[in-house]
Amino acid sequence: MRAIAADPHLYAMAAAVTDANQRDHRVGGRPLTYPDWCLVLFGASVRVFGSASATARAFADPPVWHIVTDQAARTLGADAVSGLPPRGPNRDHWGYFVKHRLTPQLLHTLVGLQRDLAVARAQEVGLLNPDDAHSAGNYRREHVVGIDGKVFDSPLRTLDTHRVDHRTGEIRPVRQDPARQRYGEAGTDGLAWGTKYAIASVRSPLANHRVILGLAHFPTNAPGGEGRVFTDLATDLARRARGIHAFTADGAWRGTHLATIQTTTGCAVITPARRRAARRGGITIAAHSYAAQPLPWSSRRAQREAACGGHQLWAGAGTLFEQVILADGTSHFAELTRHQTKRDTTLRKDGTRRHQLYARYTLPCPGHQPHDWWEPLLPVHGDQQAGFNRSEYLRAVPITSDRHRRLYGMRQDTESLNAQLDRAFYGRRLPAWGVHNQTAVVLLATMAENAWARHVWNAAVTGQRGGHPPPQHHAA
Numbered sequence: 400m401r402a403i404a405a406d407p408h409l410y411a412m413a414a415a416v417t418d419a420n421q422r423d424h425r426v427g428g429r430p431l432t433y434p435d436w437c438l439v440l441f442g443a444s445v446r447v448f449g450s451a452s453a454t455a456r457a458f459a460d461p462p463v464w465h466i467v468t469d470q471a472a473r474t475l476g477a478d479a480v481s482g483l484p485p486r487g488p489n490r491d492h493w494g495y496f497v498k499h500r501l502t503p504q505l506l507h508t509l510v511g512l513q514r515d516l517a518v519a520r521a522q523e524v525g526l527l528n529p530d531d532a533h534s535a536g537n538y539r540r541e542h543v544v545g546i547d548g549k550v551f552d553s554p555l556r557t558l559d560t561h562r563v564d565h566r567t568g569e570i571r572p573v574r575q576d577p578a579r580q581r582y583g584e585a586g587t588d589g590l591a592w593g594t595k596y597a598i599a600s601v602r603s604p605l606a607n608h609r610v611i612l613g614l615a616h617f618p619t620n621a622p623g624g625e626g627r628v629f630t631d632l633a634t635d636l637a638r639r640a641r642g643i644h645a646f647t648a649d650g651a652w653r654g655t656h657l658a659t660i661q662t663t664t665g666c667a668v669i670t671p672a673r674r675r676a677a678r679r680g681g682i683t684i685a686a687h688s689y690a691a692q693p694l695p696w697s698s699r700r701a702q703r704e705a706a707c708g709g710h711q712l713w714a715g716a717g718t719l720f721e722q723v724i725l726a727d728g729t730s731h732f733a734e735l736t737r738h739q740t741k742r743d744t745t746l747r748k749d750g751t752r753r754h755q756l757y758a759r760y761t762l763p764c765p766g767h768q769p770h771d772w773w774e775p776l777l778p779v780h781g782d783q784q785a786g787f788n789r790s791e792y793l794r795a796v797p798i799t800s801d802r803h804r805r806l807y808g809m810r811q812d813t814e815s816l817n818a819q820l821d822r823a824f825y826g827r828r829l830p831a832w833g834v835h836n837q838t839a840v841v842l843l844a845t846m847a848e849n850a851w852a853r854h855v856w857n858a859a860v861t862g863q864r865g866g867h868p869p870p871q872h873h874a875a
């Protein structure tokens with residue numbers, strides 16, 4: 400709570416709420432008992448206490464409320480807290496704030512403001528530094544953003560619409576959560592009932608230290624599905640933060656998404672490759688078989704392989720393979736040696752940039768000079784005609800490499816974040832009804848997480864543990 404109340408970003412968000420409501424003030428109306436920042440801190444504290452009612456109980460305790468106002472006075476000045484009641488806001492104040500102060504349009508604006516504040520926070524705590532060199536193919540954790548979908552359980556515990564009172568036999572309707580939908584969970588057989596958000600975060604090398612960079616609610620029927628929601632979030636964040644070098648996500652992204660993100664942002668995407676059984680034409684590498692497509696012929700390639708008669712080259716698992724027919728008639732796929740990766744940027748007439756990634760390959764050629772060339776990793780002219788899904792089969796980091804295992808491992812971090820957010824709320828259920836209220840709670844929970852990131856960083860920088868004063872030595 401001290402971390403939340405000490406974070407200037409919470410007050411910046413509150414100021415945006417106040418600004419957006421200015422007009423109503425001029426028209427008239429009662430002054431608010433609690434200024435907006437009190438309710439922003441209340442909402443962020445739901446992440447701490449688990450529900451609005453638990454937060455209200457804590458804030459009703461004058462010593463607890465004093466912790467909040469004491470921290471607020473340091474940021475806003477003593478005048479800002481001098482006229483406040485001795486106890487904090489209650490659930491009615493919170494309900495009024497979410498319903499009347501946060502219009503749907505303002506909430507949308509705040510979702511964008513959170514992303515800008517989060518990028519600033521990331522940079523403040525040593526992540527996404529825009530001055531760090533961007534080396535294509537060689538990405539570091541501090542510059543890799545994980546995106547994941549998270550279904551928050553609805554506050555509703557039952558799928559029934561009516562409940563029978565066993566004592567009286569009376570049938571009563573059950574309160575319904577209009578936001579609740581049934582989401583098929585990627586990678587699992589199960590289905591989840593609740594409200595789904597795409598959440599982007601960047602993890603630091605410090606233990607349990609991360610910044611949530613953005614969130615986006617999406618319904619089950621979102622156009623383009625999860626893949627497009629993730630893509631929109633990634634491209635929006637790349638516009639806000641130059642320090643993002645790569646994104647990682649699970650299987651939600653396919654060729655078109657990979658092409659869009661990488662060509663428009665220049666950031667790499669680290670995501671698993673499509674699998675296909677060997678008997679169905681997949682290329683087997685170690686324990687897994689991957690889908691592959693023949694590398695199409697281009698005039699350059701034809702020229703390169705003219706003298707030797709050409710090779711059977713396949714793209715799969717993010718890199719290139721040569722198909723070699725063995726003496727017994729069976730075939731074998733040999734992975735080509737891949738060297739460095741580079742990125743080219745072209746400025747288009749409309750002012751936008753288009754990025755291309757290239758990987759340098761060498762291929763030994765018996766009786767000839769080895770072939771040596773830069774293979775484009777993002778779609779080029781002719782791919783469409785050849786039916787070649789280049790960004791699906793060729794990747795900035797090959798799936799076969801240790802580097803991919805290490806970078807994709809960063810996605811695991813998003814799962815620990817998910818678990819942490821689950822445990823944050825009472826009964827592991829979102830303590831709000833409807834998309835609007837739920838988004839307000841989740842948005843302010845991300846602000847609480849990022850306040851904690853600042854607190855942990857400041858404590859680490861000042862050499863203190865967890866922000867507590869240095870341990871005192873007492874006589875036994």
Ligand SMILES: [Zn+2]
Pocket residue numbers: 704707708709710763764765767770
């Ligand atoms: Zn050759």
